[in-house]
Amino acid sequence: MIAATGVWSDDMSRMLNDVGLRPGLRVRASKGVHLVVPRSAIVGETGLILRTATSVLFVIPWGGHWIIGTTDTDWQLDRSHPAATASDIDYLLSQVNTVLDRPLTTADIEGVYAGLRPLLSGEADSTSKLSREHAVVEPMLGLLLVAGGKYTTYRVMAADVVDRAVHRLGWTRPSRTADLPLLGADGYAALWRDRADLARRHGVAVGVVEHLLERYGNLTLDVLALVDADPLLGSPLAGAPEYLAAEVTYAARAEGALHLEDVLTRRTRISIETSHRGLESAEHAAELMGAVLGWDAAARAREVAHYRARVEAERESQLMADDIAADAARLGAPDVRGFAADRGSGLPAAPR
Numbered sequence: 001m002i003a004a005t006g007v008w009s010d011d012m013s014r015m016l017n018d019v020g021l022r023p024g025l026r027v028r029a030s031k032g033v034h035l036v037v038p039r040s041a042i043v044g045e046t047g048l049i050l051r052t053a054t055s056v057l058f059v060i061p062w063g064g065h066w067i068i069g070t071t072d073t074d075w076q077l078d079r080s081h082p083a084a085t086a087s088d089i090d091y092l093l094s095q096v097n098t099v100l101d102r103p104l105t106t107a108d109i110e111g112v113y114a115g116l117r118p119l120l121s122g123e124a125d126s127t128s129k130l131s132r133e134h135a136v137v138e139p140m141l142g143l144l145l146v147a148g149g150k151y152t153t154y155r156v157m158a159a160d161v162v163d164r165a166v167h168r169l170g171w172t173r174p175s176r177t178a179d180l181p182l183l184g185a186d187g188y189a190a191l192w193r194d195r196a197d198l199a200r201r202h203g204v205a206v207g208v209v210e211h212l213l214e215r216y217g218n219l220t221l222d223v224l225a226l227v228d229a230d231p232l233l234g235s236p237l238a239g240a241p242e243y244l245a246a247e248v249t250y251a252a253r254a255e256g257a258l259h260l261e262d263v264l265t266r267r268t269r270i271s272i273e274t275s276h277r278g279l280e281s282a283e284h285a286a287e288l289m290g291a292v293l294g295w296d297a298a299a300r301a302r303e304v305a306h307y308r309a310r311v312e313a314e315r316e317s318q319l320m321a322d323d324i325a326a327d328a329a330r331l332g333a334p335d336v337r338g339f340a341a342d343r344g345s346g347l348p349a350a351p352r
């Protein structure tokens, strides 16, 4: 078994401790907050990297927006819903404003998001295999843990841990990860070249096909097949005209989306790309998802009400001065999956 559980890794460590085993690695959660502002808010063509007192700040052009981030502070509260505070937001604005002619204010902010980095805390033990910033450990026969690393190193992490598992199984074949195209990559260049033709054949604008190709690669053909079957799905999503209604249907049919927030905050970025944070898209998206997932009127209303509560709780948390108050405000909206709040690992320090 391989566990790649990010900031939840220490839960596994606790279970290993309970049976008298040394886990070999520990992870600490570091909160990173980003702001999203419209492209018009900053005059400029290229991204910026600024040096701050403790780290760096990125200002990155992203579609019709800029992303400004990030913070880096320890987080010991609810790991499922880390909350950005007013202090995080003020810090980011004050840093970026040191180099802008027109200072940004909270009125410029379209979206705010917070995530947790799983950082290795301390050295992994001698049985571990350290590579860059991640570690692979084998605290007991048949169980491998991998943690740390970055998005940009995920293939190295995967190859390291899978090679180790394969070795345990007595196989010698080397990892093929580096040669496997990502989902949607196969034939992408030809589709991009022929995008005008693709648009004509499916009766949509070329800009729509470009947007779909950038999001789905060759799976664009599956999204366009939905539009062929029901031309209404080729119309824009309410409140987020850069997305097609078909993308919501596709998320429920093919991308495992079960709740409104899966679509508005994860499969798409509508919750951080619009100043209404997805509220103006919620009803329409619930209709589209409901048609796939069999939601009746009551289920649709529940999903919309939950999403509304989530946005309100996030907005409230972002007015709070510190993590504890922001976490309490964020927990005002229960998890849509019905999970109890996750109060950090609550672990005694696991021996290394």
Ligand SMILES: Cc1cc2nc3c(=O)[nH]c(=O)nc-3n(C[C@H](O)[C@H](O)[C@H](O)COP(=O)(O)OP(=O)(O)OC[C@H]3O[C@@H](n4cnc5c(N)ncnc54)[C@H](O)[C@@H]3O)c2cc1C
Pocket: 004, 005, 006, 007, 008, 030, 031, 032, 033, 034, 070, 114, 115, 116, 117, 118, 146, 147, 148, 149, 150, 151, 152, 153
């Ligand atoms: C604000 C921020 C900015 C970042 N910027 C960058 C960047 O610019 N470049 C970069 O390369 N990286 C960046 N990162 C780091 C990157 O996001 C992480 O390093 C990466 O997501 C770690 O991947 P992971 O798979 O180890 O853990 P995660 O992505 O945390 O995944 C762990 C998964 O395990 C699941 N899980 C937990 N417990 C269980 C269980 N018991 N059973 C089943 N599943 C379970 C969780 O649901 C989760 O999906 C950033 C992170 C943050 C927060």
